[in-house]
Amino acid sequence: MESDELRIGTAEREEAARLLADHFGMGRITPDEYEARVTDAYSAVTLGALRPLFRDLPQPHPGFLAPPQLPMYAQPTMQLPMYGPLPASAPMPLPVPYAPMPVPTSYRSKTVAGVLQIVLPFGVGRFYTGQTGLGLLQLLVVLLTGIGVLWPIIDGVMLLANGGLDAEGRPLRP
Incomplete structure (x- = not known):
């Protein structure tokens, strides 16, 4: 047909x-x-x-x-390389350099996140970075225990000093 x-x-x-x-x-x-x-x-x-x-x-x-593909048995085959010890005169193969993929940075700022955490110590900086679960946890700790206000402040200082990640795992921009 x-x-x-x-x-x-x-x-x-x-x-x-x-x-x-x-x-x-x-x-x-x-x-x-x-x-x-x-x-x-x-x-x-x-x-x-x-x-x-x-x-x-x-x-x-x-x-x-598209034109139909050749059946698997009709396609040309590739000759596999022979493995074994290299002769002494053979040059050593060069390693392939590893180039890491660039990590995209977030459009959110670590400075804004840190300042929000310090000025409004209710997890607001974590809401800003998109980490709503951590923000809610900090909010509950602050509301339930008065001393829990230290956690968001320390977290804000850490954000300012070291940066952090947004909800998608991208590093916050400076």
């Missing part, structure tokens, strides 16, 4: 319409073309009816319009 004669389902029609909307959003097709192509996509019954809708458009195209 030829691939253009294969029947398609609702999922294929919706994927084609979604990708046509992307092309429309990028300005590649006019509103009239978009409307006509989406109408044709939803009325398509076979792959052959969807193929012309993307013929003059660049990628992305629906994945089901």
Whole structure:
């Protein structure tokens, strides 16, 4: 059976319409073309009816319009390297340098968080950083015990000195 004669389902029609909307959003097709192509996509019954809708458009195209893959047994195989002791004359392989991924910083400030913790010692600085659980705990400790007011103040000094993390685990900006 030829691939253009294969029947398609609702999922294929919706994927084609979604990708046509992307092309429309990028300005590649006019509103009239978009409307006509989406109408044709939803009325398509076979792959052959969807193929012309993307013929003059660049990628992305629906994945089901791609040519079929070779079966696993027909794909070329890769020769695995032989492992064993290196000859004495062989140069030692160089280690691959490790480049750590940069950690994005929060848009919240450690200075603002620390000052809020000291000036309003009810966990307000922790609410500011997005750590509402810790803020609520500090609020309850301060309300239930008068001496508990020291915890948010010490926490504020620690935020000013060392910084901290926001609710998503990003370091607070200076």
